[in-house]
Amino acid sequence: MAEKNDKYGKELDLAVRIVHMACSLCQKVQQSLVSAASGHVLAKDDDSPVTIADWSVQATVSWLLSEFLEGWSVSIVAEEDVQTLSKPEAASLLSAVVNTVNECLAEAPKYGLQCPKKVLGTSQILEAISRCNSTGGPTGRHWVLDPVDGTLGFLRGDQYAVALGFLEDGKLVLGVLGCPNYPMRKELLNYNHQCNQIKPTSPPSSDIWQKGCVMYARRGTGQAWMQPLIHGDTKFEWPNSATLLQASPVDDPSLATFCEPVEKANSNHLFTEGLVNSIGLKNRPMRVHSMVKYAAIARGDAEVYIKFARSGYKEKIWDHAAGVVIVEEAGGVVTDAGGRPLDFSRGLYLEGLDRGIVACSGPILHDKIIGAVYASWDSSNL
Numbered sequence: 001m002a003e004k005n006d007k008y009g010k011e012l013d014l015a016v017r018i019v020h021m022a023c024s025l026c027q028k029v030q031q032s033l034v035s036a037a038s039g040h041v042l043a044k045d046d047d048s049p050v051t052i053a054d055w056s057v058q059a060t061v062s063w064l065l066s067e068f069l070e071g072w073s074v075s076i077v078a079e080e081d082v083q084t085l086s087k088p089e090a091a092s093l094l095s096a097v098v099n100t101v102n103e104c105l106a107e108a109p110k111y112g113l114q115c116p117k118k119v120l121g122t123s124q125i126l127e128a129i130s131r132c133n134s135t136g137g138p139t140g141r142h143w144v145l146d147p148v149d150g151t152l153g154f155l156r157g158d159q160y161a162v163a164l165g166f167l168e169d170g171k172l173v174l175g176v177l178g179c180p181n182y183p184m185r186k187e188l189l190n191y192n193h194q195c196n197q198i199k200p201t202s203p204p205s206s207d208i209w210q211k212g213c214v215m216y217a218r219r220g221t222g223q224a225w226m227q228p229l230i231h232g233d234t235k236f237e238w239p240n241s242a243t244l245l246q247a248s249p250v251d252d253p254s255l256a257t258f259c260e261p262v263e264k265a266n267s268n269h270l271f272t273e274g275l276v277n278s279i280g281l282k283n284r285p286m287r288v289h290s291m292v293k294y295a296a297i298a299r300g301d302a303e304v305y306i307k308f309a310r311s312g313y314k315e316k317i318w319d320h321a322a323g324v325v326i327v328e329e330a331g332g333v334v335t336d337a338g339g340r341p342l343d344f345s346r347g348l349y350l351e352g353l354d355r356g357i358v359a360c361s362g363p364i365l366h367d368k369i370i371g372a373v374y375a376s377w378d379s380s381n382l
């Protein structure tokens, strides 16, 4: 077991194993989605596969955390609620979730965890999902879960993440980020040409694409780690070939790569283009779904991540928690556009966030971006 004698060692060890299991669950669901769509265009409004993955991951993570930590009193802030799933018309969805969760939990021994003594029933699974109704806040211990971050990426057979953070007394102390499609070569992350449908043969089902990883960090250690996902009959053995992550040393903007959301609706591409041009960034933006953008900064595949949501949009803590601590421990800097740290202590949202989010591989680039925000804000079209 990892770092058991250290503070949060037990929680980190468990969270990493759980996120590995959740990634495997997602890969199976996404694979069935790719097979189902093989040769066809998946209906754009058919979001049931991602819904199954969302609820199944939430139920699995909730059940495992409760089973191996403080029992039913464990506090989890998570994206999904149980209402839709409890409706009579969602019966087949619910039954798919029940099967998916039980299949995943049956694999627990492979990850060094015990599986349930009996297959979980529908009511236990609904209870596990609905238990994740904490609203976090400034005191106590809270897990923060985004079961499938980047739902569009998931549906498109593209990038998505499973994100699990841990807060104590309002401070972010652990982050675990599963990136099941994170390619080993950064070029494969670059999706400027969005894929609007599942593309079973592109990227190729090569070894590179199948890899995937789990990143994790504990606040204050100055270290962030990455483990490959396990495949087939391989058993998860700590430290599971963990390697240290190091954010990029590049601090010359002309050599830096910046990443941002794929969706224009989620971040103002025009504003960020002006911003990065003004400090001399030349590389094309790396547009990637989900918190994989934080992963790219932590691994040194990109130097800058900027997100400026439309005014009035409130950023949720689960969309950032895991990624922020990993980037910071890998040597990066994450703040709002005013240069202040993100505040995870005020409930479901990053309350008080100044305009947008700026994550950089180091302080020099970060200062430049923040300076550019001040210089260009008044003339911006936000």
Ligand SMILES: Nc1ncnc2c1ncn2[C@@H]1O[C@H](COP(=O)(O)O)[C@@H](OP(=O)(O)O)[C@H]1O
Pocket: 146, 148, 149, 150, 151, 152, 260, 261, 262, 263, 265, 266, 267, 288, 289, 290, 291, 309, 310, 313, 316, 319
């Ligand atoms: N209008 C909006 N502006 C900014 N972010 C939004 C948004 N609508 C949804 N999001 C958030 O952006 C996340 C996706 O991030 P990105 O665009 O970087 O891939 C979504 O996570 P989910 O996919 O988990 O819902 C969602 O929480």
Ligand SMILES: [Mg+2]
Pocket: 146, 148, 149, 150, 318, 319
């Ligand atoms: Mg999300």
